Structures are given as structure tokens and as C-alpha cells.
Amino acid sequence: MISSINPSIKAIAVLIPGILLSFTFDVFTPLSYFIFILFVTFTMGDISVIKWLKFFSPFFLVALSFAWMTILYTNQTFSYGEVMFTLWRFEITTGSILTGTSLALRSLCFVALSLLFALTTDSTKFMLSLMQQCKVPPKITYGILAGYRFLPLFQQELQILRQAHRIRGVGRTKGLKGKINQFRRYAIPLLANGIRKAERVAIAMESKGFTGDTDRTHYHQMTIEKKDWIFFSFIVGGFIIIVVFSYNLGYLNIFGKKV
Amino acid sequence: MKQEQRRPLLLIENFSFDYESLDQPIINRIQFSLNKNETTILMGSSGSGKSSLALCLNGLYPDAVEGVSSGEIYYRGKNIRDFKKGELNQEIGIVFQDPESQFCMITIEDELAFTLENIKTPPSEMARRISEVLKLVGMDGLQNRKIHELSGGQKQKIALASVLLLEPNMLILDEPTANLDPVSSLEFIQLIKCVQEKHQLAVLIIEHQADDWLDIVDRVLVMGRSGELIADGNVNSIFMEKKTLLEQEGVFLPKRFSNTADSFRNFNHRILPSEDVILTVKDMSFYRKKQIILNEINLNIRSGEFIAIIGENGAGKSTLLQLMAGLLTPFKGNIYFFDKPMEHWDQKELRKRMGYVFQNPEHQFITDTVLEELTFGLKLNGYSEKKINSTATKLMREFHLEKHRFSNPFSLSGGQKRRLSVATMVDETPDILFFDEPTFGQDARTTREFMNMIERLRESGTTIVFVTHDMDIVDITNRAIVLHKQNIVYNGEPEKLWQQEKILKKARLRLPYRIRNNHEEGAV
Amino acid sequence: MTNQWKLKEIVLMSILGVVFGIIYLAFFLVGQVIQNILAPFGLAPFGYEIIFGIWFIVSIVAAYILRKPGVAFTAEVIAGITEVLLGTTAGPGLILSAAVQGAGAELAFALTKWKDYRLRVLIFSGMSAALISFVWHLFYAGNITLTPWLLVATLVVRVISGALLAGVLGKWISDQLAKTDVLRGYALGKELQKRRETGAA
Numbered sequence: 001m002i003s004s005i006n007p008s009i010k011a012i013a014v015l016i017p018g019i020l021l022s023f024t025f026d027v028f029t030p031l032s033y034f035i036f037i038l039f040v041t042f043t044m045g046d047i048s049v050i051k052w053l054k055f056f057s058p059f060f061l062v063a064l065s066f067a068w069m070t071i072l073y074t075n076q077t078f079s080y081g082e083v084m085f086t087l088w089r090f091e092i093t094t095g096s097i098l099t100g101t102s103l104a105l106r107s108l109c110f111v112a113l114s115l116l117f118a119l120t121t122d123s124t125k126f127m128l129s130l131m132q133q134c135k136v137p138p139k140i141t142y143g144i145l146a147g148y149r150f151l152p153l154f155q156q157e158l159q160i161l162r163q164a165h166r167i168r169g170v171g172r173t174k175g176l177k178g179k180i181n182q183f184r185r186y187a188i189p190l191l192a193n194g195i196r197k198a199e200r201v202a203i204a205m206e207s208k209g210f211t212g213d214t215d216r217t218h219y220h221q222m223t224i225e226k227k228d229w230i231f232f233s234f235i236v237g238g239f240i241i242i243v244v245f246s247y248n249l250g251y252l253n254i255f256g257k258k259v
Numbered sequence: 260m261k262q263e264q265r266r267p268l269l270l271i272e273n274f275s276f277d278y279e280s281l282d283q284p285i286i287n288r289i290q291f292s293l294n295k296n297e298t299t300i301l302m303g304s305s306g307s308g309k310s311s312l313a314l315c316l317n318g319l320y321p322d323a324v325e326g327v328s329s330g331e332i333y334y335r336g337k338n339i340r341d342f343k344k345g346e347l348n349q350e351i352g353i354v355f356q357d358p359e360s361q362f363c364m365i366t367i368e369d370e371l372a373f374t375l376e377n378i379k380t381p382p383s384e385m386a387r388r389i390s391e392v393l394k395l396v397g398m399d400g401l402q403n404r405k406i407h408e409l410s411g412g413q414k415q416k417i418a419l420a421s422v423l424l425l426e427p428n429m430l431i432l433d434e435p436t437a438n439l440d441p442v443s444s445l446e447f448i449q450l451i452k453c454v455q456e457k458h459q460l461a462v463l464i465i466e467h468q469a470d471d472w473l474d475i476v477d478r479v480l481v482m483g484r485s486g487e488l489i490a491d492g493n494v495n496s497i498f499m500e501k502k503t504l505l506e507q508e509g510v511f512l513p514k515r516f517s518n519t520a521d522s523f524r525n526f527n528h529r530i531l532p533s534e535d536v537i538l539t540v541k542d543m544s545f546y547r548k549k550q551i552i553l554n555e556i557n558l559n560i561r562s563g564e565f566i567a568i569i570g571e572n573g574a575g576k577s578t579l580l581q582l583m584a585g586l587l588t589p590f591k592g593n594i595y596f597f598d599k600p601m602e603h604w605d606q607k608e609l610r611k612r613m614g615y616v617f618q619n620p621e622h623q624f625i626t627d628t629v630l631e632e633l634t635f636g637l638k639l640n641g642y643s644e645k646k647i648n649s650t651a652t653k654l655m656r657e658f659h660l661e662k663h664r665f666s667n668p669f670s671l672s673g674g675q676k677r678r679l680s681v682a683t684m685v686d687e688t689p690d691i692l693f694f695d696e697p698t699f700g701q702d703a704r705t706t707r708e709f710m711n712m713i714e715r716l717r718e719s720g721t722t723i724v725f726v727t728h729d730m731d732i733v734d735i736t737n738r739a740i741v742l743h744k745q746n747i748v749y750n751g752e753p754e755k756l757w758q759q760e761k762i763l764k765k766a767r768l769r770l771p772y773r774i775r776n777n778h779e780e781g782a783v
Numbered sequence: 784m785t786n787q788w789k790l791k792e793i794v795l796m797s798i799l800g801v802v803f804g805i806i807y808l809a810f811f812l813v814g815q816v817i818q819n820i821l822a823p824f825g826l827a828p829f830g831y832e833i834i835f836g837i838w839f840i841v842s843i844v845a846a847y848i849l850r851k852p853g854v855a856f857t858a859e860v861i862a863g864i865t866e867v868l869l870g871t872t873a874g875p876g877l878i879l880s881a882a883v884q885g886a887g888a889e890l891a892f893a894l895t896k897w898k899d900y901r902l903r904v905l906i907f908s909g910m911s912a913a914l915i916s917f918v919w920h921l922f923y924a925g926n927i928t929l930t931p932w933l934l935v936a937t938l939v940v941r942v943i944s945g946a947l948l949a950g951v952l953g954k955w956i957s958d959q960l961a962k963t964d965v966l967r968g969y970a971l972g973k974e975l976q977k978r979r980e981t982g983a984a
Contacts (some may be wrong), residue, residue, distance in 0.1 A: 004870050011875040022923050029846055065818070068495055069828050075930040084408065102927040114874025123868040124365055135897065138754050139793055142373070146363035147797025148868045152407050153359060154801060157622070163586045164622040167615045169607065180952075185625050187806065187956055192669055192965045193621070194798040202362040202791035206319055207353045209377035211345040212790060219385050220374035256926070324787065325969045418908065627962065669963030743819065 001044045002116065002231070007126040008133040009228040014113040017239040021106050025078065026242075027098055028251035032242045037112040039233070047119050054121075057110045067104030077256040087175045102253075103236045123148065129222040139212035153191060153197075161186055201220035266336055267292035268353075268429060268461050269316060274330035275486075276308070276315050277435040281327055286312055287486035288330065295427070298455060298462040298475050304509035304704060309465045310356075312482070313431045316463075317351040318342060334631055347599035349378060350424035356434040358414035366411030367393070367409075368402040368418055374421040391667060392420045395457075396450060398702035410572055412443025416450065423454065429461040430454075437467070438699065440572055441769040445471060467646055467703055469513045470772075477730045483508055489720040514772045530717050532563040532737055536585060537690060538720060543592030545578060552578050554745040555592070560691070565717060565735040566724045567753070571741035573769040579742065583724070584615045584693050588706055597690075611640065614684030615693045620676040624668040629660055629679060632668050636686050658682040658712070681712060734771040741766050792849050792969070793861070799841050800862030804869050810837050810898030828933060832940040839912040843887035843905050843953035848960075849971035852897045855908065859885030878920065888949075906950035913945030914938075925957030 004008070019029060039049055072087075080093030124145065131141040151185035165185065246252040263735055270292045285308035293299060305308050312639070314320040321328045331341045339347055355361050359378065364370040369387045382389065393399040406417060413433055422430065432451065436444035448471050455462055455475065469479070479497040481490035488500050489508065498505070498516040503511060514640040540558040552575045560566060560583075568576045581587045583594060585601045586671040596599045596613070618625055626632050633654050637647045644685045655661045658678040663671060668679055677697065684692060696705045713723060725732065733739050739756050741749035743766045751757055756762065757774050769775075824978025845858030863881025866873045874961035892900075918939050921927045926934065956970060966972030 011878075015875045015879065017877075019923075022925065025925070031374055036850055039487075054854045055410065065827065070925070070928060073828065073933045074928055078928040091845060099925075099928050103928065106925060109878055110874075114876060117874040118867065124369060126868070135674065139788070140857075140861070142363050143790060143793030144797045144800075145865055145870070147801055148792045148865055149362065149365065149407065150359075150798060151801055151869060158805065160617060160619075160622050162579065164617055165615075166586065166606075167584075168608060168625055169610045169636055170622060171626060174836045183806075184956065184959060187802070188669075188963065189621050189624070189954075190802050191799075191960055192803075192963045194802055195795060195960070197357075197360040198794040198798045199791045200355065200357055201363060202789070202794045203314065203319060203323060204353075204361040204418075205363055205373075206323065206345075206790060207314075207348050207355075208315060208374045209348045209425060210373070210790070211347045211377070212786075212875055213345070215379070216376045217379050217382055219369070219376060219382055237902065323791070325973075627959075666965070667962045669965070 002040075003047060003120040003122070004227070005231045006118075006133065006222060006224050007129040008150050009224060009232050010117055010121065011126075013235040014117050015234045016236050018101065018110055019114055020239060020243075021109055024106070024210055024246075024252065025099055025102050025247065025256055026251045026253035027105065028249065029065055029242060029246045030109050032246070033239055034105055034109050034112060036238050037109060037116060039096050041116050042236075044076075045114075045116060045120055048253075049127050052115060052119065056111060058124065060108070062108045062214065065105040066102040066107060067098075070103050071100035074099050079255075098258075100253045124221065125220070128218070128220055129224075132222045133224065134217060135214075138210075138214060138216065142205065142210065146205065147198065150194065152198060154194070157190060157193065158186065159230075161189060223242065266324075268335060269293040269397065270333040270336075271316075271421050272331045272333070274315070274328065275334060276311055276321060276326060276328040277325045278324055279331060285486050286315070286482075286749075288484075289482075289488050291480060291488060291491055293461055293463060295428070295461055297477050298464070298470055298478045298709045299478045300464045300466055300472055301479060301480045302466065302469060302505075302510050303583065304484055305467075306365075307482045307484055309482055310433050313353060313433050313463070313465060316431065318347040318352060318394065345377070349425045350427055351429045351431060352427035353431045353433060354415065354418045354422055356437050356638065358411045358418070358438055361418045362406050365405055365407075366402070367404050367406060369397070370406060370417065371424060372422050374424045378425060388424060392423050395454065396420045410443065412446060413441050415439065415443075415447055417451070419447075419454070423458075429463070430748050431463045431465070433465045435611050435667045436471075440767070441730065442571070442767045445450050445769070448472060448475075451475070451783065467753045468511050468513070473513055473515065481505060481508070482511060497697060508535070514776070530563065530565075532561045533564075535562045536560065537562045537597055539595040539598075540583065541593045541595070543589045543594060545575075545582060545587065546590045547578075552747050553582070553742075556747060558740070558747070558750070560722060560724065562690070562722055563608065563717070563720055564722050564738060565736045566722075566738045566740060567736040568724065568726045568732055568740045568742065569728070569766070569768060574742040574766070575745060576742055579693055580615075580693050580724065581728050583611055584613060586615065611687050613691045614687055614689040615691070615697040616684055616695065616697060618695045618697075618699060619671060620680035623683060624679045627667060628665045629655070629668060629671075631665045632679060633681055636683065639689070640687070654686060657715075673701060673706060677701065677705065677709060678712070681709075685721075687717065688719065691724065694723070694725045694727075696726055697726065698727065698732065708761065730769050730771040731773070734773060741768070787851060788849075788854075792854075795840075795849070796845050796854070796861045797865055799845055799858060800865030801869070803841050804866045807837065807866075810834050811825075815848070828929075828937055829940055829956075829971040832946065833944055835916075835941045836909055836913065836944035836946070839884055839888055839900070839909055839916075839945055839949035840953045840956075841913060842885055843920035843949050844957050845902055846908070847891055847905060847954060847957045848966060848969050848971045849872045849922060850897070850900055853889065854891055856882070856885035856889040856944045861929060867978070879925070881976055884912050884916045890915070902951070902954055906946045906955050907914075908952075909945035909947075909949030909953070910942045911945075913942045914950060917941055942959075 069220060072093060078099040079093045079096040079226050083091045083093050085092050126146050127141040130136040131138055243252065264645060271289055271365055274286065274289045275281055275284040276286040299775060301309055312322060315328065320326055328600055334347060335351060339494060362370050364373050366781065368389060375385050375388060389402065390399055396419060406414065436447050439447060445761040452475050454539055466472060473494060473645060479494055480488060488502065490497050498512060502512065536559045538560040540556050543556045555776040568579060570576055582589055597605060623634060626635055633651045634647050637650060655664060660675065662678060663675065671679065679775060698709060727733060733753050736753055739753040739764060740747055748766065749759060749762050757770055814831040814834050817833055818827050821827055821830055842855040842859045846855040858880045860878060863878040867877060888908045888911065890911045891904055893923040895904055960966060961971050961975045
């Protein structure tokens with residue numbers, strides 16, 4: 001169902017709470033919103049849980065390590081409260097634990113919002129919508145699509161390069177110089193071929209009458225309908241309601257200050 | 260040419276073009292005209308500026324590359340500089356050589372719609388027009404297929420379809436079949452024939468090999484290496500009267516006019532393989548993503564043999580080659596090289612004794628200069644400075660690369676790149692060399708040079724295994740191995756294969772020219 | 784602005800986004816490995832900072848090759864969009880981050896009025912991208928909660944990384960690429976050609 005939402009509206013809808021979340025430093029707000037996004041994802045997203053977990057779980061680990069780091073290194077403003085325990089030379093306070101948890105939950109919200117967008121959006125439609133609704137010049141949107149099309153080709157090429165290096169006897173290289181050389185051995189052929197293809201495809205597009213002119217007809221007319229605004233209000237409104245709740249319950253914390 | 264067409268469709272007057280300056284232009288003071296409903300073939304050796312000329316004709320060059328030009332081009336009497344951007348492209352459509360880089364959308368439908376949008380077709384008409392043009396190229400109903408999953412031949416048909424949507428008066432085909440297998444290539448030519456008859460277009464074909472086009476071509480143009488037009492006339496007059504000139508310029512004469520067409524047949528036949536088996540494939544199967552690619556393959560390769568692995572695209576030819584070269588590991592069964600299982604070989608030792616040449620030579624380049632490229636393997640194996648230098652010098656001489664000692668490998672010409680990629684593989688005289696479609700998309704001269712090189716390698720006792728689509732090459736090998744539906748369906752002398760009509764048909768193989776000529780034209 | 788750009792230049796930026804998108808994935812793993820190595824020393828926060836410069840390399844490579852105003856910024860945004868299309872976990876937020884970094888990289892070129900593309904400017908561009916992205920992450924990722932000495936230290940590491948991995952490595956890769964002659968139709972390739980001619984004369 002979410003896949004039928006206009007991609008531009010969807011992008012803005014997930015972007016706004018993402019930015020606003022950066023101001024909150026309590027646990028309640030991001031936690032409630034995270035639960036809210038999960039609810040939206042699995043009731044309206046048509047996303048399989050297993051697929052979602054496959055993308056989500058590595059970031060869960062990253063978020064954990066990020067939280068741990070924040071807990072250890074919180075500055076004075078955020079390490080309020082009593083010292084709960086001491087670990088080697090680090091004093092861990094309630095404040096630092098709350099802040100670390102808050103930041104971890106915030107990044108999980110970012111990931112969940114991103115997945116909500118990425119797993120329900122068709123790349124071509126996203127570009128068409130950027131062009132038709134956000135007035136991005138056709139040269140840019142079609143230029144991006146033309147380059148993006150080469151992804152499978154590059155992946156294939158990377159595999160061939162790996163085999164070719166084996167044939168030439170390039171083993172695992174040691175040292176910084178070796179590593180840089182190895183980076184070049186992959187990057188140069190990929191880029192050189194990519195640049196040639198960029199030129200050819202641009203010429204081919206222009207040969208088909210493409211001028212970059214904004215005055216063109218559209219086979220897929222991307223529209224903004226009522227359901228798009230409903231979705232937008234739901235995602236952004238959900239966030240505002242949670243903030244209001246959080247404020248009334250006395251949890252809300254903005255930049256280390258209770259409000 | 261018919262009398263009523265007095266005014267040419269396209270008139271090129273004293274036209275020159277170059278990427279940088281007009282001192283020694285790629286296209287040099289060219290003068291000719293193209294007429295309505297006329298099919299012309301433009302020939303010339305690699306790098307003679309044919310493709311640049313095509314893009315000058317539809318007005319994209321010199322602008323697109325910030326190049327320089329002089330002289331004039333008129334379309335229907337109007338100077339092409341006076342056309343608005345995009346206008347001339349609707350009149351003159353081009354299909355390019357590389358099937359991979361002509362599209363900007365994911366699906367067939369969207370790609371065709373892209374063209375229609377460019378010329379501001381009302382959206383309500385688009386679906387109908389897309390279906391019509393797909394019917395014309397025989398692909399209606401495939402609207403939602405992803406372009407990158409199509410075969411090369413299908414991609415070229417889509418490229419043609421999108422150009423036809425512009426309803427052009429002239430069609431330029433820039434080596435459209437160079438990257439296609441023989442049967443797809445023939446199909447594409449048939450399609451052009453039928454489109455030309457239906458729409459009465461002027462067609463300009465740029466090609467290295469004119470053979471299959473001859474029956475639709477009215478006129479032949481030849482560009483020389485210095486960028487001048489050196490011949491212009493009908494098929495018979497050019498290929499009969501200017502034979503010597505064309506051969507000097509490195510242009511492939513159609514086999515019908517050439518007495519050297521059988522030249523490959525002089526190769527190799529005096530070199531006979533021995534009875535010693537050097538590589539054995541035993542009950543081997545290979546899967547990719549749970550799909551069977553090769554099923555229970557059994558195969559022996561004897562020392563000094565010249566073998567061709569053939570079959571249609573997707574039959575698993577390259578996979579088999581990579582397995583034999585130890586680049587992939589079999590899922591079931593074993594491969595023995597000199598009676599020792601592949602996995603017991605030390606990588607370094609194995610790489611010394613077998614070489615593998617990839618389809619795109621660039622993939623094998625790992626250093627900055629030709630010299631470093633040639634010495635890389637030797638240095639790795641710890642040879643003395645003196646030995647390294649003498650080997651490199653010898654290789655450069657043998658492969659005609661002396662002048663390019665310090666050139667960047669990527670900046671070489673197509674033929675030079677191919678020679679270098681082979682040279683890096685023979686620095687230590689391997690027992691066996693594998694080649695993945697080594698002559699694909701190469702011009703006549705490069706192919707001949709390459710085959711000469713192969714002959715020299717064979718004389719020094721190297722076993723050669725090719726994956727190829729070129730049946731004239733298969734014709735001169737010791738053994739042809741035909742893959743079809745995960746299995747070997749033929750394994751024996753090529754001479755006997757040519758009589759197996761059933762196998763040829765199901766594996767989509769064409770007969771070599773020598774045989775086709777005997778049973779007269781076009782028997783597949 | 785986009786009217787001055789040729790279609791092939793835009794496709795080039797997109798292809799840079801795809802190729803480096805693949806390379807970024809590899810670097811993501813490298814960052815993880817560095818982090819694991821540093822963790823026992825209590826230096827885990829520096830894991831990703833050391834390689835952070837690689838995220839700005841597209842800006843520098845594109846600006847150095849094409850040499851037009853706005854390229855550093857646009858190339859990074861296009862690379863961001865391309866990565867969103869690649870369908871990893873990147874969402875619209877990444878485009879925003881890319882825009883911030885791109886603006887940082889563009890700053891250096893703007894200050895030299897898009898006329899100077901010597902190594903020092905490229906290094907400066909990598910550093911300004913690092914600085915601006917650092918400020919952005921103070922808020923967006925909540926780094927502002929971290930203790931001051933750590934912030935200063937990570938900033939220094941990130942700026943050095945920007946200078947080396949974006950500025951120096953970006954120039955080196957582009958120069959290597961120019962040697963293969965595929966850039967003949969672009970500003971960098973033309974400059975090299977000119978230098979060769981004057982060198983030969």
C-alpha cells in the first residue's frame with residue numbers, strides 16, 4: 001500500500017521526522033516513534049519481516065556499539081544523575097546511559113524510516129516524481145537513471161576483475177602501498193569503462209531526440225492525491241503527537257534540557 | 260538509383276572533423292551524397308573515423324565532444340546547423356554497436372516511452388505505438404521485461420525499435436551486429452531488410468564485414484586510413500575493381516569476392532596433437548543459484564590440441580572454460596591437470612602452466628605501462644633482472660609492441676590491447692591457454708593477426724582452447740565441443756559436425772562460409 | 784547551472800556514484816575492521832573517522848575532471864541519490880547528508896572562483912567537506928553529547944582523512960584515469976593533452 005504513495009511526498013514525509021528527531025535526547029520519544037514506524041511498516045508496507053530483518057539487523061549492531069561509545073564518552077551536559085558504576089576509568093551515570101540509549105534509538109528510527117522508503121519505492125518512479133513534482137531537470141533525472149542502469153554490469157565486471165587478477169597472480173597484497181595499488185587495480189578499469197559507457201549512453205539518448213528540455217510529455221503521469229497527503233500527515237502527525245505526549249509526561253529532553 | 264530523386268537526402272560537402280584540431284583530421288575533406296530509399300554500406304579499417312562521421316551526420320558531433328569541423332552537411336537542402344536541437348535526430352536515427360550502453364531506462368516499455376516523450380507524443384497514444392513497434396521487431400508482449408536481462412540480439416532489436424518510433428527518413432547502423440552471435444546477427448539483418456522494404460528508408464550501414472548485407476546493399480563507400488573517402492560505387496565495381504586498394508587499407512573483402520577467405524584453412528593443419536592427455540574433466544556438474552549450468556561433463560584434452568567450445572549464449576561455454584582454468588570450483592566431480600586434481604595444485608605453479616585470456620583485455624591489465632605489464636609475472640616469480648629484460652624485449656618484438664613500451668595499456672588500440680593481453684600470458688610458455696571469445700567485435704586485420712599469433716603458439720606446442728562464435732575458426736580446429744542444455748551434445752572433428760543438421764539447428768550454429776558456399780547461399 | 788552541463792557529464796557523475804557506491808560498501812567493512820582493532824584500546828570512536836574522507840571522494844574526482852561550478856556539490860548529491868536507488872538501507876536522509884558534504888567540498892572551489900584545481904585546493908576541499916560534515920553530525924547523529932576532548936580529536940582525524948582520502952587519493956585516481964585516455968572529452972583530459980603537446984614541442 002505504501003508503495004503506491006507518491007515517492008517525493010514519501011521522501012519528504014520520512015525526512016521531516018528524521019530531522020526533528022535530532023533535537024530530542026530522551027528515551028521515550030524515539031522509542032515510541034520507533035514502535036510507531038514498526039507498526040506502519042508491517043501493517044501498511046507489504047514488507048516481509050525476514051527481508052526487513054536482513055537489512056535491519058546489521059544496523060542494530062552498529063547502533064548498539066554507538067550507544068556503548070556514547071555512554072563511555074558523554075560530556076558534562078549529558079552525564080547528569082548519579083554514578084551508577086565505574087568501569088576502569090569511566091564513570092557511568094544514569095544520564096549517560098539514557099543519552100546513549102536515546103541516540104541508539106534515534107539511529108534505529110533513521111534506519112527504519114529509510115527502510116520504509118527504500119523497500120517500498122520503485123527507482124524509476126522516484127526519479128519521474130522528482131522530475132514531475134520537484135521540478136528536478138530531466139537532464140539530471142534521466143542522467144541518473146542511465147548511470148544507475150549499469151549497476152548489474154559493474155557487479156559482473158568486479159567479479160571478472162577478481163578472476164583476472166588471480167590469473168595474473170596478484171595475490172593478497174601487503175602494506176599500505178600494496179593496498180592502494182589494489183584499490184587502483186579495481187577502480188581504474190571500472191571507472192574507465194564506466195566513463196566510456198557514460199559517453200555512449202549520453203550520445204544514444206541524444207540521438208533519440210532527448211534535449212534536456214523540460215517541455216516533454218509523460219507516459220507515467222505522477223500525481224499527488226488525497227492518499228498521499230493522508231500518508232504524509234500520518235507519518236509527520238504521528239511524530240508530533242508523540243512529542244506532545246512526551247512533553248506532557250515530562251520525558252521530553254531537547255539538547256540536554258528537560259522541557 | 261532512380262531518376263526522380265534529383266535532390267539527395269543528405270549532401271556532404273568538403274567535410275572535415277577532428278576531436279582536437281584540423282591539422283590531421285580524422286575525417287578529411289569528404290564529399291558524397293546519400294539518396295532516398297538507398298542502402299549504402301560504409302567500410303574502412305578500425306579507427307578510420309566511420310563512427311565519428313555517423314554522429315556528424317545527425318548533428319551531435321562536433322558539439323558533443325567539443326571537436327572542430329569544416330565544410331557543410333545539408334539535409335534535404337537545409338544546412339544541418341540550422342536545425343534546432345533534437346530536430347535532426349528525429350530525421351536520422353542511429354543504432355549503435357554496444358548493446359549495453361544505448362538505454363537509460365529499466366524496462367522495455369519505459370525505454371520506448373522515453374523516446375516518445377522526447378518527441379512530445381500524447382501519452383494516450385503511447386501504449387499503442389509501443390505495441391506496434393514491438394510487433395514490427397517481433398517482441399510484442401515483452402513490454403515489462405527488464406532490458407539488462409535480454410540477450411544481445413534482443414537489446415539491438417529494442418534499440419532499433421526505439422529509433423523507429425522517431426519515424427526517421429534515414430537509418431544509420433553503426434556496426435549493429437558486431438557484438439552478436441552469428442544467428443542473432445543474421446536475424447537482425449533480416450529485420451533491417453524487412454523494415455527497409457516497409458518504410459522505404461535510406462539506410463547507411465557501417466560494417467567491417469559486408470558479407471551478410473550484400474543482397475540489400477546498393478552502394479559501397481570506403482574510408483581510408485587518412486580519413487578520406489577512397490571509393491564510392493556499386494558492390495561489384497568496388498569489390499572487383501578496387502580489390503588491391505581495399506586490401507592495402509585493411510578492409511575485409513566479402514568472401515564472395517575474395518580468394519583469401521579460406522586463409523584460416525592453411526593454418527594449423529600440419530600441427531598434430533599428441534596422445535598425451537593433459538586435462539581431464541570427470542563427471543563434473545556446476546550449479547549457480549541452485550540452477551544447473553553444467554551437468555555431468557566428461558572431457559579429455561590432449562597436449563597440442565586446438566579445441567573450440569561452441570553453443571548458443573547461456574549454454575555454459577564460459578563457465579566450462581573457467582572451471583577448466585581453475586577459476587571456479589566444480590559442484591560435483593573432478594578436474595585433473597596432468598593427473599593431479601586441480602585443488603591440489605599450488606596456485607603459483609598452476610598459473611605458470613596455464614593461461615587465460617579474457618574477452619575484454621582491459622580486465623587483465625594491472626600496471627601503468629606495457630613494459631611493466633609484461634614483466635609483472637616474471638618479477639613476481641623472482642627471475643633475474645637480465646632474464647626479465649630479455650623476455651620482455653622478446654615479447655614486445657613478437658607481439659609488435661616495441662613502439663608502445665611506455666604507453667598506458669588502456670590507451671592502446673583494440674588490436675594492440677588484445678596482443679598485450681596474450682603476451683602477458685605467454686611469458687613463461689604455458690602448457691595450455693584458454694581464450695574467451697578472442698575475436699568477438701574485432702576487425703578483419705586484428706582477427707588475422709590474432710590467428711597468426713595462435714599459429715605461432717601452437718608451433719611451440721601450446722594447447723589452445725577457444726570459446727567462440729566464429730564458425731570459420733571452428734572449421735580449422737582439431738575438435739569442436741558443442742554445449743547445449745547443460746550437456747555436451749557433440750565432441751569431435753568439426754568436419755563431421757557440419758553434417759549433423761539436427762545438432763546445428765538446436766544449438767543455433769551456422770555453417771562456416773566454406774560449406775555454405777558449397778550448398779549455395781544462406782543455408783542454416 | 785545544469786544548462787551548461789552536457790548530458791554525458793551528468794551521466795558521468797551518476798556512474799561515479801555507482802562505482803564508488805560499490806567501493807563504499809567495501810570501505811564500510813574496512814571501517815568495521817579498524818573499529819574492532821581499535822576497540823581494545825578504547826579508541827573505537829576513531830574507527831570510521833579514519834576512513835571518513837572516502838565519502839567525499841566523488842565530489843573531488845568529479846570537480847577535478849569536469850572543472851565547472853556546482854559540480855562538487857551536484858556530484859555528491861547525485862551519488863547520494865544513486866545509492867538510494869541501489870536499494871541498500873540508504874533513505875532520503877542520505878541525500879541530505881550528501882548535500883551537506885557536497886556543499887562543504889564545493890566551498891573550497893567557490894573560494895578560488897572555480898579556477899584553481901591544484902592539489903592544495905583539492906586537499907582544502909576534502910578538509911572543508913570534513914569540517915562541514917562534522918558540524919552536521921554534531922546534530923544529526925547527536926555527537927554533541929560527546930566529551931569535548933573526544934570531539935576535537937575525532938574532528939582532527941576526520942579532517943586529515945578528508946585531506947588524504949578525498950583530496951590526495953581523489954586527485955591520484957583521476958590522474959591515473961586521465962592516463963588511460965578515456966577523459967579526452969573532459970576538462971582534465973584536455974589539460975593533459977595540452978601539456979603533452981607543449982611538452983613535445
